Amino acid sequence: MDTMSTDTKQGGAMHWHVRKLLTVIAEAALERKLIEESLALGIGGYTISEVRGGGAHGVRAGEWEGERSIEFKVLCDADAADRLAGAIMERYSRHFALVLYTTDVGVLRSEKFS
Amino acid sequence: MDTMSTDTKQGGAMHWHVRKLLTVIAEAALERKLIEESLALGIGGYTISEVRGGGAHGVRAGEWEGERSIEFKVLCDADAADRLAGAIMERYSRHFALVLYTTDVGVLRSEKFS
Amino acid sequence: MDTMSTDTKQGGAMHWHVRKLLTVIAEAALERKLIEESLALGIGGYTISEVRGGGAHGVRAGEWEGERSIEFKVLCDADAADRLAGAIMERYSRHFALVLYTTDVGVLRSEKFS
Amino acid sequence: MTLDPVILFFLLGLVARLLKSDLRLPEPIYEALSVYLLLALGLKGGIELARYPLSQLAPQIAAVVALGCVLPLLAFMVLRGVGRLQRADAASIAAHYGSVSVVTFAAAMTWIEVRGIPSEAYLPLFVALLEAPGIIVGVLLARGASGGATRWVGVLREVVTGKSVILLIGGLAIGAALGPTGVKPIAPWFFDLFKGALTLFMLELGLVTGRQIGALRTSGAFLVVFGVATPLAFGLIGAALGTLMGLSAGGATILAVLAASASYIAAPAAMRVAVPEANPGLSLPVVLGVTFPFNLLLGFPVYHAYVTWLQA
Amino acid sequence: MTLDPVILFFLLGLVARLLKSDLRLPEPIYEALSVYLLLALGLKGGIELARYPLSQLAPQIAAVVALGCVLPLLAFMVLRGVGRLQRADAASIAAHYGSVSVVTFAAAMTWIEVRGIPSEAYLPLFVALLEAPGIIVGVLLARGASGGATRWVGVLREVVTGKSVILLIGGLAIGAALGPTGVKPIAPWFFDLFKGALTLFMLELGLVTGRQIGALRTSGAFLVVFGVATPLAFGLIGAALGTLMGLSAGGATILAVLAASASYIAAPAAMRVAVPEANPGLSLPVVLGVTFPFNLLLGFPVYHAYVTWLQA
Amino acid sequence: MTLDPVILFFLLGLVARLLKSDLRLPEPIYEALSVYLLLALGLKGGIELARYPLSQLAPQIAAVVALGCVLPLLAFMVLRGVGRLQRADAASIAAHYGSVSVVTFAAAMTWIEVRGIPSEAYLPLFVALLEAPGIIVGVLLARGASGGATRWVGVLREVVTGKSVILLIGGLAIGAALGPTGVKPIAPWFFDLFKGALTLFMLELGLVTGRQIGALRTSGAFLVVFGVATPLAFGLIGAALGTLMGLSAGGATILAVLAASASYIAAPAAMRVAVPEANPGLSLPVVLGVTFPFNLLLGFPVYHAYVTWLQA
């Protein structure tokens, strides 16, 4: 199923592989931890951007260093996404401003994101 | 259907709930309005990042304050996403540089994004 | 199929059209090229944000101009996404730090993203 | 001819953009520089303000505010009558030209200083006074009688708490409170560096202007002509009012520059929110691509000539 | 009364935020300013440090470090005993008040300078010394005996390599290495501009504080009272210790200010990582919304009065 | 030994990174500082440039451009012949060493100034002249005869409109236009602050270098040796040419430094676009992790010794 390309689904010419994109929006204080958790699960890469926002923990306007938030994203297979999400929820969701979600995405070089 | 977890779909161990991620790319001038519209619909949070780009309204390179664009994202259920998208399109799409789209995503704490 | 709205899928009131979101995470040096490739395929717009990250090419912490990365996104139909992804993979994936993936998204003004 | 650093840096930015150079200044630097310039201008004016009795300034304040209300009306009439623009667009452009450009003011101040032309020390007060009225009149023109009182309070609040007004008024107040002695510890930062910081801001504005010039096609020929004719006409009005108010040669020239300049910070921001149906693709290219460089490169000597002629 | 620029700019930021102005300073500017201020403070102290024999400084260093260990213990006892806070929250808040606010220190230095109060030149050394102990004691209090040696090394490393300590110590070392002559080429940047740069930082802190004041409800009445009572009490302890140590009037006042101030850079960052179960929604509003403005607007004369009374 | 502030700040950044401190300077600040430094260097050179007749400068200009073309050829031969690198990689690294490091130049200028070594005032002109040729020769070497004329125009345009060349040439032109008097209002910003701003840039470069040192394994032992041997050899060539050209001791030392330095701004950017098949993981760690600190910490006295020996 992993190697099933999306071209059967939408008629395109490229051979897309289904993978998960796990997105974590969290306090900047968690940056190092999130990278370490991903590495520990053998995930091959990550991408971070600076964000601001609001939620149950109030407005985090990102105006000064005490209030920075990041968006942390990893592309991986469903299994690794589940494990990483599980580890993050267990260790950080209680005490940190944090939101996470997964999206189904299509990638081309599946070996990069297994 | 809301409580249907994606584990039946991809075999993962976590209990994912299907929600909508509504993304709005718009002139920075709309920031306050977008937050207010979301709050008015009872949506519990939002995330913003700085972007630049180009489209029907020309290049918006984000080089100075008159040309800043933001990406505004909310996680919510399909119904709230529809309403918010409808309100934004009705009130702002005619006069503002603006693009919006929804994505199906999986979340863990469904009560946060109902 | 292009005009099939997602309201049959999730019961919402708006008329969503299925399109592709192609996301490219790449060295900032590719910015101009990515814009040009999109324009050449007749894609109507793009959005860019500054990111940092790590992958097969090592840590790209975005601390100085030699190490900046961008996230480049286009909304378009599946066919254009395939072509753009194909062109980028062929021309740049060998020599540049680069990751790309597609997501199925719903848009309202389908004529903007055909 | 005396060359001004600010103009040369503006031209450098312009040339770099036209050559498609990858030169850029990050947006946070642009924002920080604009906060700095507004504060420094306010402070400079505030220090001197405390010296003048209110009785002397009150009539001048009234006259300047009146000018800020009349100019957008004139612009609106021309834009509707001659240019046949839609109501919202005409009102929005009128607001830009009714308000002022702080950077043009700063460049004009260095222009008269370099030439040793005497001027009143409280001129930054005029900038603060002229920022808001044009915008408010513009919104009024767009709405006509309609709109309702509640929305009005919102628009007024937005304009008055906008960053330019807050920083100018805040700077004026702090300058007045500190006086010439109290301000000394922060003088190296706010005053000695002012012109240097302005050159960097000008470099950035050259880059921005370069892009707007490319967008001038959208605005059309009428607006390009409008972008040159309006400063020439409004400059004359400003020079005349300044002379009537008894300002020095430098003061009247600066009032002419303020009248001739068009806002590209406060006005566009306010218009997007208050008059969203106005198309910024019409106004910005003219304000930034025509009027701003026109004033900077050619306008100052003209306005000074107006004043010399009127005060003769 | 002498008005201080830094305080006026802080108030301007506060007012702008309370008026819901769109004024903001981009986060990269905030970060750059804080790097600059820490380096400048370190340098200033380092230049003078080289002149003093270690034998003279050693007892003072020991006393100051002891102060940094005792203050969080006192705070913890009150927060647990009187405030009935949870262990983690009490420990975290104790760490904030045990550590110091660099900006409050900088503002106090200009306060005593403007008034011509003499002080020791190596006071920035005390800032560097007081930064870490409060945080380390706070973590210890949160963990009790548990936690394990390995985690301890991690926490210690994090605090000691934290940006504030690195920049202060780095600045001190570079200042000591360069001496008064070697530092001359960089003096315009680090010293002449210092107070001006501080005003911009204060403007930003006013904006940040304005938001925290709105969040004070979460902290509750006890912590608001705590946020005023603690600086008054700790200031007295600092003033007494300074007097015992034989510091000048200015030096003792500054030690009082340091004791009275609460950290909002190093401590919150360290607590999020080392004591995540502590709720920052309790501590930050009090530290930034109560104690910081209290010290800035009312505290300095009080601490100076303590010293005058004690040294009389 | 005279300690240079710039070197101490570089070391502070390096140490902070090796200690894994969270210290960082935001990228927009890095970009703004680099724009500032390039402009300031250009201006400084431009002011003096106007004084020299073209007839005197023309032969020097020709000689310096020739140097910029020959050095990358030499580097290429060694990298291919001895190092057995692939054509693209050898060409790319040759381009880096053929071009120059502006920051190394700035540090060397303060090094000779502090020591009172006399030098020509138009040396920044050499930086502008040496920026491009190395890169162009590098592209030529990568492509061989192939590539086509159209692509060539593109590469040339990209290098010549690149930010470093635009700002250096722009600064030179503005400086020449303004002259010593016209530049006075902006002197506090561009000249008094120069060395201070440079220290902050050096701090950042120390942090960046610290990361590159960790990546040196990818480059391999040959390139590490190359990163030390090349500046020693090229420095001698530069010193010899400077002496032949009749430059003063300072001028020849600076020409040696320029020859010895390797570009890490313009060259990497140009190579990514023009020679994408070259691996930046080979070149950057050596340029930034070996050659840059080698020149800064050890190179300057060596190049000065070359000159003293050659001019004796």
Ligand SMILES: Nc1ncnc2c1ncn2[C@@H]1O[C@H](COP(=O)(O)O)[C@@H](O)[C@H]1O
């Ligand atoms: N419903 C939501 N949609 C989008 N982003 C959210 C949402 N809820 C929270 N966030 C983001 O996640 C961060 C932490 O959320 P919270 O823990 O709910 O305060 C917020 O600061 C937002 O950036």
Ligand SMILES: Nc1ncnc2c1ncn2[C@@H]1O[C@H](COP(=O)(O)O)[C@@H](O)[C@H]1O
């Ligand atoms: N096809 C597209 N793909 C991705 N982003 C787009 C697209 N079209 C527009 N945008 C973004 O939306 C903003 C406003 O779009 P527009 O109203 O078309 O000018 C642009 O500045 C882009 O950032």
Ligand SMILES: Nc1ncnc2c1ncn2[C@@H]1O[C@H](COP(=O)(O)O)[C@@H](O)[C@H]1O
């Ligand atoms: N598995 C991944 N998940 C998310 N982002 C990634 C992943 N792998 C790589 N990236 C991003 O893509 C950039 C280039 O990847 P690479 O070519 O693997 O070094 C990295 O710097 C990351 O920003």
Ligand code: NA
């Ligand atoms: Na005007």
Ligand code: NA
């Ligand atoms: Na304290």
Ligand code: NA
């Ligand atoms: Na070289």
